[in-house]
Amino acid sequence: MGKLLFFAAVLLGGWWLLRARPKPTLRLDEAEARAVLGVAxxxxxxxxxxxxxxxxxxxxxxxGGSADxxxxxxAARDLLLRP
Structure with missing residues (x-):
């Protein structure tokens, strides 16, 4: 039983560490954002x-598309629509 609890704690700790990593932010300028969306x-x-x-x-x-x-x-929409 002790080994099972230890294994569960290790899995939970690993999941917690992976979950807490910040996602990389995209750096787009306005021209790039307009090109991505295809707007004038x-x-x-x-x-x-x-x-x-x-x-x-x-x-x-x-x-079936790409998450990236x-x-x-x-990110392009957020940049162009921000106040």
């Missing part, structure tokens, strides 16, 4: 949201 320099918020929705629908990991590409598209 004068695009309004509605056009940015529409481009984001279209792209994420196509490359979302639940649909989805993260990049989300």
């Amino acid at each position: 320099a004068d695009a309004d918020a509605a056009a940015i949201r529409a481009a984001h929705r279209r792209l994420v629908g196509a490359v979302h990991p639940d649909r 590409l989805t993260r990049r598209i989300n």
